[in-house]
Amino acid sequence: MPRARTGPSVPALLVVGIAMVVVLAVLPRLIVPYQTVLITYGLVFAIAALGFNLLLGYTGLLSFGHSAYFGAGAYAVAFLMRDLNVQSMELLIIGGVLGTLVIAALFGFVCVRYTRIFFGILTLALSQVLWSLAFKFFWVTGGTDGLRVDSAKLSLIGGFIDFKGAGAYQRFVYSYYYYVLALFIVATVSMWIIVHSPFGKALQAIRDNEVRAQFVGVRVRRYRWLAFMISGAFTGLAGILWVPLNGLTTPDILYWPFSGELVFMTVLGGFRTFTGPIVGAMAFNYLKTYAVASTEYWQLLLGVVLLFLVVVLPTGIVGTLARIATKLGIR
C-alpha cells in the first residue's frame, strides 16, 4: 500500500476549487446546450463516484453493488412523482435520500460483516435483489419499460423555478445545470469535510490496518456501517438528480454492470485521491458518450481502456498526474 499523501494545502485547494467552479459556472454560455447536458451528467456521476470512493478509497471496501443506491434514489423519485404527485425537487431529494438511506442501512448492516471478496459478492447479490424486483414487478415499476419522469412537472427551489410554457426544455437544461452544480459543490465540500474529520481518519485507519484500528478503540464494524450509509446516500443523491435529466428510469441502472461502471469511473480517476472520482466520472462520461456515438462496439473500447488502466496506470488519471508533478518538483 503506497504511503499516504499529505496532499496540497487547504488555501491552494480553495483557489483551485474556486477557479474550477467559476469555469463551470460560465461554461454553459460558451458551449452548445448538448454539451451542457453532458457536463450535468458528468457532475451527477461525480457525486455518485465520490460516495462510492468513501468505501473503496477511504474504507478499503470494494462494493460491486452500488447500482442499488443509485437506482433506489432514481426509483424513489419516480414513485414520489407518480404516486404522491410530488413536484418540488427539494422534497424529492429529501424523500429519495431517506429512501436510499433505509436501503443502504439495511444492506450495509449485512455487508459490513465481511471484507474483501465476500463483501463484494454480498453487495452484488443484494443489489440484484432490487434489480429483480424492479424487473419483475412491472405493474409497480414498469418492468423493463421503466418509469417516465417528466422534467416539465418539476419545480426547483421551492417552486420558484418551474418548466411550463414555451422553451421549457431549454430553460430546464440551464437551470438544472446550475442546480446540479450547486449540489455537486455541497456534496464535494461535505465529502471533503467527512474524509478529513476524525471519523474519516478512523476509516482510513481501518483501511490500512483493521486490527490496529480496533486496538486504538475504533469500533470497526460500526464505522464501516456508517461509511456504507453515507456512501449509499451520496450515490442515491446522484440517482435522484439523474432521473429528471434522463427522463426515464429503467432496471438497467440497478443491474450489476452499472455498479461496474461506477467502479470503473473511480479507478479511472484514481481511488487513492480525493479528486480522483470526480475527474474519473467526468472523463468516463465523455469516454462512454463518444464511444457509444462513434462505434457499435463501445463496450470493447471501454473494456480495453479499463484493462490498460489497470495494467499500466493503476493509480488513475489524478494519481498519475500527481506522480508526474512530484517528479517534476511541482507542489
Added chain:
Amino acid sequence: MSPNIVIIQLLNALFYAAVLFLIAAGLSLIYGVMRIVNLAHGTLYALGAYVSAWAVGGAFGAALANNLGLAGLFLVLPAGAFAIAALGAVLEPTLLRPFYRRPEEYHLLATFGLLMIFEDVIKYLFGGTPLSAGTIMDRMGSIPIGRLLFPTYNLLVIVIGLLAALALWWFIYRTRFGVMLRATSQDRRMAAALGINVGRVYVQAFAIGCFMAGLGGAVVVPAQAAVLGMGVEALVLAFVVVVIGGLGSLEGAFIGALIVSLVRTAGIQFFAEIELAVLYLIAAAVLLVRPTGLFGKA
C-alpha cells in the same frame, strides 16, 4: 397439480442444474486454484454457446449431419468448449498472471474489462440475432411422461452434467495432476518449492475452468438459443451457486446448483415475481450464516 407435471418440473430443474453446475464448477475451480473471481466467466459461457451454435449450424456441421446424421452434429457440438479452453489457455498467462500479486480489487476490475471486451466480441462475430442449434433437439424427439412430453435431449444434458461432475471429481481427487492442483491451491510457494511448475498448473486449471464454462454453453444451446446478455445473467446465478456451496468447492458447486435450480423451478411455478429475489436473498443468508458457504473451507 398432477404428478406428471411434478416429474417434468423436477427434470427441468435437473436440466437447469446440470448447466449451472458446469458454469459454477469452472468458476469455483478457478477461484480455488488462483484465488481469482473471474467476472468474465459468464461471458465465456455465452461465447461457448455461440461458437457451438455456429459450428452446428455452419457448413461443416451441415456436411457432417448429411453424412453421419445426428452423430455428426454431436461431433461438432463441443466445439464451443474446446474453443473456450484454448482461449483460456491464452488469456491466463498473458492477461491475468500479472495481477495475482495485486489486491483483489484489481482482479475484479481486470476481469470486468474482459467481460466488456468479450460481450462485444460476441456481438462482432455473431451479430445481434439469437443463434440456436435446435436441430439437435428436434432430431432427438421427446419421450412421453404420462400425457406430457419431455425433450430427450434435455435428459442427455442431465446425464452430461452428472458425468462432468464425476469426471471432475475423479480428476481432482484421483489423478496425479489433481494432487498437484490441490497442492498449488493450498500453498503456492510450497508447491513451487517442491518442484511443481506452478505456472503450468495455473494455465491448465484456468483452461479446464474455461472448458467447463464453454461446455455449459455448448450443451445449453440446442435447447435454448444463444442471445446477447446471457453471460451476464448466468454469471450472477453462478455466483449465487458458489456462494451457497462455497467458493472453491466442487461439492459446493454441485449442491449449490441443485438448490438454485430447485428453488428457481419452484419459484417460476409458485412465486414468479420474487423468484430471482428469493435466490439472491438465499445467497445473502448463507453468506451471513456461513461466509465460506455450505462446503467451503475458510
